[in-house]
Amino acid sequence: xxxxxxxxxxxxxxxxxxxxxxxxxxxxxxxxxxxxxxxxxxxxxxxxxxxxxxxxxxxxxxxxxxxxxxxxxxxxxxxxxxxxxxxxxxxxxxxxxxxxxxxxxxxxxxxxxxxxxxxxxxxxxxxxxxxxxxxxxxxxxxxxxxxxxxxxxxxxxxxxxxxxxxxxxxxxxxxxxxxxxxxxxxxxxxxxxxxxxxxxxxxxxxxxxxxxxxxxxxxxxxxxxxxxxxxxxxxxxxxxxxxxxxxxxxxxxxxxxxxxxxxxxxxxxxxxxxxxxxxxxxxxxxxxxxxxxxxxxxxxxxxxxxxxxxxxxxxxxxxxxxxxxxxxxxxxxxxxxxxxxxxxxxxxxxxxxxxxxxxxxxxxxxxxxxxxxxxxxxxxxxxxxxxxxxxxxxxxxxxxxxxxxxxxxxxxxxxxxxxxxxxxxxxx
Ligand code: HSE
Numbered sequence: 001x002x003x004x005x006x007x008x009x010x011x012x013x014x015x016x017x018x019x020x021x022x023x024x025x026x027x028x029x030x031x032x033x034x035x036x037x038x039x040x041x042x043x044x045x046x047x048x049x050x051x052x053x054x055x056x057x058x059x060x061x062x063x064x065x066x067x068x069x070x071x072x073x074x075x076x077x078x079x080x081x082x083x084x085x086x087x088x089x090x091x092x093x094x095x096x097x098x099x100x101x102x103x104x105x106x107x108x109x110x111x112x113x114x115x116x117x118x119x120x121x122x123x124x125x126x127x128x129x130x131x132x133x134x135x136x137x138x139x140x141x142x143x144x145x146x147x148x149x150x151x152x153x154x155x156x157x158x159x160x161x162x163x164x165x166x167x168x169x170x171x172x173x174x175x176x177x178x179x180x181x182x183x184x185x186x187x188x189x190x191x192x193x194x195x196x197x198x199x200x201x202x203x204x205x206x207x208x209x210x211x212x213x214x215x216x217x218x219x220x221x222x223x224x225x226x227x228x229x230x231x232x233x234x235x236x237x238x239x240x241x242x243x244x245x246x247x248x249x250x251x252x253x254x255x256x257x258x259x260x261x262x263x264x265x266x267x268x269x270x271x272x273x274x275x276x277x278x279x280x281x282x283x284x285x286x287x288x289x290x291x292x293x294x295x296x297x298x299x300x301x302x303x304x305x306x307x308x309x310x311x312x313x314x315x316x317x318x319x320x321x322x323x324x325x326x327x328x329x330x331x332x333x334x335x336x337x338x339x340x341x342x343x344x345x346x347x348x349x350x351x352x353x354x355x356x357x358x359x360x361x362x363x364x365x366x367x368x369x370x371x372x373x374x375x376x377x378x379x380x381x382x383x384x385x386x387x388x389x390x391x392x393x394x395x396x397x398x399x400x401x402x403x404x405x406x407x408x409x410x411x412x413x414x415x416x417x418x419x420x421x422x423x424x425x426x427x428x
Pocket of ligand 1: 156
């Protein structure tokens with residue numbers, strides 16, 4: 001594609017993002033890009049665009065030689081993968097917002113880009129309006145990236161804000177997130193952390209050249225986080241966020257996970273509320289940088305799609321420099337974390353797995369001799385593999401929230417353990 005080439009777009013999907021894109025494109029005349037055809041699934045649904053634009057036949061777009069850009073913003077991951085595969089093979093540039101599809105097919109998508117030489121841009125697939133992918137590709141084009149901490153899911157952040165600041169119950173907060181167009185068609189993807197994990201797979205590739213799947217990333221969502229947890233946090237001056245984190249350890253390997261986390265009030269991420277997302281990047285010389293913006297919703301997501309379309313005028317493509325030009329990084333589960341857990345019954349907690357327990361709150365027995373019915377909790381240090389390789393912490397109604405700065409490396413462990421035991425009056 002030559003510079004400033006006219007872009008003729010075939011659009012797949014006319015939901016929250018597709019319709020948003022249609023509107024923002026009409027307000028961005030300077031772009032020299034037009035939508036020629038829109039492929040939809042349901043021809044009977046009322047659409048806010050001229051009827052002649054729509055078709056249900058995907059080949060009308062994929063085989064049209066005048067269409068040089070396919071924008072794919074549909075919900076179904078398998079269909080989306082087929083569409084983008086055919087489009088790339090038919091020499092069309094592709095812009096996609098389908099994070100689930102990209103995370104599930106990353107190796108194939110990388111191969112298709114290499115084989116066809118066509119660009120595949122997906123800025124809107126992670127953190128919507130925040131230009132994080134292009135920054136990781138271009139600005140952090142070196143191996144000095146120490147860590148990334150991010151809120152990458154707008155719906156769960158919205159729900160946490162509404163539950164703990166506005167005192168809404170979980171169901172009402174989720175319903176609002178759905179009505180505002182933030183949540184996935186299947187909101188379990190948001191609530192249970194899948195969506196954040198998909199986005200983390202994508203960002204790990206652009207940040208560290210890691211090609212992985214959600215099977216290799218420990219994640220959970222906010223499904224078990226409750227008011228008791230928020231109260232413990234408040235006592236300590238912490239807030240709760242669903243945080244995706246990646247850190248280069250001293251051994252050069254990368255620790256990565258997506259888990260609820262207590263954040264201190266002066267942490268940049270505590271500033272991120274409602275459907276906003278935020279990314280804190282730490283690098284060798286710049287120290288901390290903070291990116292902030294809307295992470296879900298029609299126009300914020302469409303704005304990133306628009307930016308990708310605009311970048312195609314200059315034939316922009318990801319080079320995946322950290323994957324192809326540097327030695328790609330490797331994930332590891334060999335580190336420790338400081339964690340808070342609340343649960344119903346002590347009996348299910350494998351206490352022997354913890355390095356040490358710093359706080360331990362058991363409910364007193366009731367006068368009638370029955371066990372107390374409140375939540376019990378502990379704060380402890382545990383090897384990450386005991387979380388990553390087991391599921392005991394997903395049972396017994398357990399809520400798991402990492403402490404602020406949760407990662408503890410091997411070298412720090414002994415020193416911290418000694419200090420902690422001394423504080424508890426135990427010498428070793
Ligand atoms: N369901 C997603 C979210 C939409 O809430 O972040 C944006 O990717």
